[in-house]
Amino acid sequence: MTTLDTTPEEATAESHGEYHQDMSFQPKANRIGLWLFIVSETFLFGAFLSARWFSTGTLKPEELNQALALLLTIVLLVSSISAYLAETSIKYDHRRNFVLFIVFTIVMGLIFMGGVTIEIKEALHAYPPETPYGTSYFMLIGLHAFHVITGLLALTMVLILGLKGHYGSKQYWGVEGVVKYWHFVDLAWVIIYPTLYLF
Amino acid sequence: MKYLVRAFVLGIVGYAVGVGLTMAIRGGGPTDEVAVVIGYIFALMGWLGGIGGIEAFGRQWVGKSVEVSTARGWRRYFQFSVDHKVIGIQYGVTLLSVLLIGGIAAMIMRVELASPGVGIVDLDDFNKIVSMHGILMVAVAVAGIIGAFGNYIIPIQIGAQDMAFPRLNAIGFWLVPPVAIALLMSPLLGAFNAGWTSYAPLSVTNESGQILFNMAIVTFGMSSILGGINIITTVITMRAPGMTWGRLPIFTWAGLATSVLAFAVTQFFAAAVILITMDRVAGTSFFQPDVGSALLYEHIFWFYSHPAVYIMVLPGFGVILEIVTTFSRKPLFAYKAVVASLFAIVGLSVVVWAHHMFTSGMANFLHGPFMIITEAISIPTGVIFLGILGTLWQGRLWFRTPLVIAFGWLFNFTIGGITGIFLADVATDIHLHDTYFVVAHFHYTIVGGSIFALIAAVFYWFPKITGRMYNEKAGSIFGVWLTVFFNLTFIPLFWAGMNGMNRRIGDYPDAFEGANKFASVSALILGASFLLFVGNLLYSALWGPKVGPNPWNARTLEWLIPSPPPEHNFTSQPVVIGSPYAYGVKGSVHAYFPDANEGDDPGDGSAQNQETVLA
């Protein structure tokens, strides 16, 4: 490497040389990047949540289906646990358990989505989007459902790659990242649920 | 080129599929807003896939290995390249073009405003042009420096070989052209006439071009957030050995501060326009005149858009500080205080948003607190000024074009900042809000603070990036020309605002004709200066004299490698051993290359001793 008196051509020629920065930073960078992304998403949810408080205060209609919402909350929390177990399994190379837990998580996510569809159907009659509460309701549910769907897609991808044997105790960043994202989606619901149903 | 064509084709196909699907499912015409939204989303996916997303991400998702292009030469600028230097240039060229388009819109506005009455454009078209000018320029100011030089320079300054997430970086850039395309296509759907601020409920009831505006903002927001995350991660994890926080070059610090702000607040603008979109297409009622709240929009919007002005100007601070130290050949004065101030500004800027709302009818008790915090921001900004003035103090000033423009910057931004204080005061803002005084204030801060810095940065790093020198004479003439006519354009507008001329009007009372005519003539001369700028850059990039690695005799790492830098920036690992700004300290060294060949060590092997002097 030279620092002075090199022409661009020489420099480019030299650059085919052997030096490459050591890549040991990458796992750390991945984690930091994911966390920053999650924080960033949190703020997005924060914007919508504050919009809900601003426009409707503590107003909430009688017709809310409390039982179904509680059930869905439990379903989602359980899926978070199974996602965690999937991650731990692959860390220890328990591939079969890993596949089982991922499938279980996806099923839970699908149940959740089914429940949300029922809720939306009911809501369309009881408090349609034109009403103040309906406005906040559909926005928050919609935003969250979008994240659940992307989460499910990512989980499916991880499942397919996992079945092909892409992950193992040495290399499970893909699983870890998706599972962390899934935890975030669940956590978001844990905040949205009381905002829409309890207060 | 192949990929670019594929991107356009897939983009158009995507749009058609999206619109077709929507029409098939819910009926309606192709210009229904729902159809446009769905079409846009599909088009965006088609575009990203076509440009290279399929190879860079899609293959990985189905378990195949990633393919990234290894093209060389000019071709790589037209495709999905993961090289941060290519991306930096892509950003720079794209955004400079957008600046020129926005500038032409400004010229049309100034011609219309040269005399009262309706001239070349009617009143509604005028508002559409103002809105277009505003949002295009805001995009340039938000992403200009950080996109072009943040990408190009920051990894080199910290001794890294690329960004932490090169593919995301490329996606971040390729999200930008759709923004410009969507905005410039919006006249097909009637354009948008609600200003760059897009206040509801006007933006809920105006023509469908608003939908494309909203989509463009969401896209641009994603780009900013990805870019922000990337830069933060890069600076945290990829610094070369010895690059402690205390030795980080100031431009990198400024880029880091900007990124922290960008990744934390950009969502709010996206959220605001998503809510508008929902009101328009899904029947919600956030801002509908009867049930919704217009104040809600203003709060969410300014929660982003106030910090956004610091996203625009913080990298500018970095550039100017970098230039001032280099050309006065003195250490950066009060380095630590300046860095602390950058972050103080980041912190304060998220809690001052309501100073744009003093006349909005929000609760009275909010006015006092927001006034206090807004004026508090002038204290850290003042420290940055202290850094600049202290560095100039008794320096050995070498007036090259970057320094000339930095001086223009200093003059302009002082005026812009001080007039900001006028606006922060509730008593005076009640009169000045939404007048040309505000217009003049923010041109002094955005153009004077952000665009001047962008232009200074272009000249400063031009020899590094192209390996050739720009024409110095043409450069400094341009610098002076720009500064003088910029001031002549906007000074009269302060007067017009104070004396009763409000903004976003294509027609005004005769009393303001004098000031406006003067401003319009100056603006045209100002606009013409850009011909010299662009001409100089194009000519010099092709035929300018070649330069060595370090024409300014500066010290940060980018100047220790050849111009233009080799493919992986460094051919051996740089090791940092001292401050980048130890000018005047005998034998001091910022960094050296221990593995380099004999004789290449700029520290003459005595490097280790300097550490004590500099640390």
Next chain:
Amino acid sequence: MRRSWIPVVILWVAYTVLIVVATAQFTWFPKEWAREAAVVDEAMLLLQYLAAPIMSLVMAVMTWSVIGWRTEGGAHREDGAPVRTNKIVVTTWLIVTSALAIYVVINPGFVGLAEIRGEPSSDYVINLQGQQFSWEVTYPNGATALDELVIPVDARVRYDIISIDVLHSFWVPAFRIKIDALPGITTTAFATAEEEGTFEDDVNLRIQCAELCGAGHANMAMPIRVVSEAEWIEYVEALATDG
């Protein structure tokens, strides 16, 4: 070089004096037609005086950089003195700028705020409704008008403002008063006109819509006529009976 602070200080003082004198000489503001206008203008003038030394300091350093500290030469020039920081300078700077900022917050900040928003009493209430693209006035006795706003001199009037479609903004440049018109929410502004006059005397005696509201925004203005209180009562009553 050593004593180069002397010319900078001289320049600083000179610029400051120049700006202060110019500020004092020149009439910056349009005619004040209301008591509130005087408050705003005074605040603004005070800020201009306070800005003079700040602007001048920057200009002084810039000027002397060009005159006194410029060097020529290529890349291998001599460096400046390696001054990295100076505690005393930094601390002084922080104290002075903080003091300035605090002072500005108190006066004209809170002082002006109190004077403009402090006193909620009024002699008359006039309702204004903004709509695309005109203003509709409703006087206390229910009479309405679309062509001009007539108000009594020397009486404190409260304006209750509302919009029926998008945002508008009630701005009277001659009174230096502005407040947005929101759909569904009433906002208020106060003004005490001090002199009789009409739009023909001064273009700033108009209500100008100051919030972008669509195609007709530029022309959404309404002339104001300030008349004596007796004349005003007569006018309003005539308006009510005429229908």
